[in-house]
Amino acid sequence: MVINQSLVGAVAAARDAGASVGRILGARHGIDGVLSDDWIDLRRVTPERLETVAATPSAALGSCRHKPTEEDCARILEALLRRKVGLFLYIGGNDSADAARIVAAHAAKAGAPLRVVHVPKTIDCDLLENDHTPGYGSAARFVACALRGDDLDNRALGGVKIDIVMGRDAGFLTAASALARTGRDSGPHLVYLPERAFSPQKFVSDVKAVYSRLGRCVVAASEGIRDSRGVLVASKFSNERDSHGNLQLSGSGSLGDWLAHLVKEKTGIKRVRADTFGYLQRTFPGMASESDSAEARAVGAEAVRYALARAAAGAPAEAASISIRRRQGRAYAVEFVAVPVEKVAKNTRSMPDAFIAKSGNDVTPAFISWARPLVGPLPPSGLL
């Protein structure tokens, strides 16, 4: 929901840099636009328009799911040099960081005058070197709000409700469901993460236990839950893969439906429902968290300032990624640190053990303290 904040932050910083920056170009649909020479002149967009774009969810330049090969990266470099690009910013997750790394390596090999900076963005919050990533706080806010509403519905109607949350390998977004809780016995009562092996038997007995105590049960489960051998539970229902070779998880309700069916069959509870939050988690307008918006803006600006400062100092053009670090201390504050792009490329991080309850079906208070400032205050709930 905040990717355009990073774009606008970068454009504003480039404009502020004065004569040291010439044209400011945006590639339509990421590297596809670079390769097909499809650019927008971002200097021609008014500041007012840019502010509206910044507050709009989903990449205003367009996105692509095309993972560039080594050969593509060589062609990307050619295309950038043809357009006399001196600074190339690439907004995205670890795959984007890796593409940025390869383009930079080609540039270095060719002795080309190109600086490359990766700007982090992923609702999965799974980038190495980062306390959290732009996009996460807002998506987490959506999930927490959704679960709060869903728990109220479940309170009114009873039964079992299962919500499937995005996050293939990392449970951060599913874990954010726990922020919905307003007190004892409020849901989600069970939280299942990709970081812990999912046992259908254990799941059914967990649900039974909550239901027999409260007459109701709200479950948040990650789309990426997997069995003890590491096989995705969702692989039972789908074999479609995206261009990165990953199994398609979102855009289908089958995992939730299967879990609901399992509970019905094994417990005899009549009212069992599942919702799969799907793309709403990352695109819902008006849901951005304040700190997430501000940090996404800052990280885009920082990428430009970092590269210009390095260039002014005549420093070598090593590709960097701007990482978000949390400052020590009681009040929430962050700082931005440029790290070598290799450190965030390819690999990802999972939820730390300290954030996952020993039971394997909940988060810890440490997670709640960590996540709360990222999501911001939620609408109050009044019960009778």
Place this chain on the structure above:
Amino acid sequence: MVINQSLVGAVAAARDAGASVGRILGARHGIDGVLSDDWIDLRRVTPERLETVAATPSAALGSCRHKPTEEDCARILEALLRRKVGLFLYIGGNDSADAARIVAAHAAKAGAPLRVVHVPKTIDCDLLENDHTPGYGSAARFVACALRGDDLDNRALGGVKIDIVMGRDAGFLTAASALARTGRDSGPHLVYLPERAFSPQKFVSDVKAVYSRLGRCVVAASEGIRDSRGVLVASKFSNERDSHGNLQLSGSGSLGDWLAHLVKEKTGIKRVRADTFGYLQRTFPGMASESDSAEARAVGAEAVRYALARAAAGAPAEAASISIRRRQGRAYAVEFVAVPVEKVAKNTRSMPDAFIAKSGNDVTPAFISWARPLVGPLPPSGLL
């Protein structure tokens, strides 16, 4: 999302009535609470607390899906008289109106001193005698926001996106998806309603036509779409029925998954995704539309004032329902009119023909003009 506004409106009006009203009781889980003598003393809830409750989605008193039999209604009357209830308010849709009608009939037959008023509430907007119903504007706001975000996502990534919206028999909520549009070529590009026969062949060719023109397509389809014989398309996948004998439609992603599969198979388009909005549509916190909140509050208050005025005038205790009428004129305004409860019980209304495009896959400008004031302003969208 605004049912508690009606509750709080009624409580406030009863408090304002002074000594003519004694105790103010709320039954937990609707008629289940009446039958099991499970009440909350609403005079003991502070006004501050009531305001928080009013702004909280989902019935704070709890809900039930138990449709009362004639015998139940006789027992409900007994229970109410035992508690010396003189005014019985029943918040809900046409089934609730019918239950209110039956209780009132039993009271009349027994010559019991009970007044019954039905307070309308349904996100389906399908009550007779009403321009629209409390709950609709806020759920419609959620749907419009969701589609606006989804269209931005589809713009960025391409492909086909199918969104399944609540509404078993009436298409009002699915139609609200069209409010998401910001200009030419913005989605939803196709809107399928229960009021028009759904042909899978026509659907596939509609999608193909949009996709070949734009390289993308966003579809909003009602969970209640049905074939030319009136059979629900969703009946292919589910045979679970609720206590009203209705096929379970929500809480499963199978209709969306089937439509997505159909498009993939018949068109060869690779990226086809479906989301089923499910319960979020009616429970998402912080999404209530302003006019919907105000009208829900007013209709609860009006129910109390109407009954007290009739009692003061010594008028007969015929059961009524408070209906919402739209005033003629350019500025949006409503008035509340008490109608005999029989007029809103049992039967429902569908989208008028004037709201449905001749093509059968869209709404008309007349629908947009009608719906816009109910939903209120949406977050702005900035495109590049």
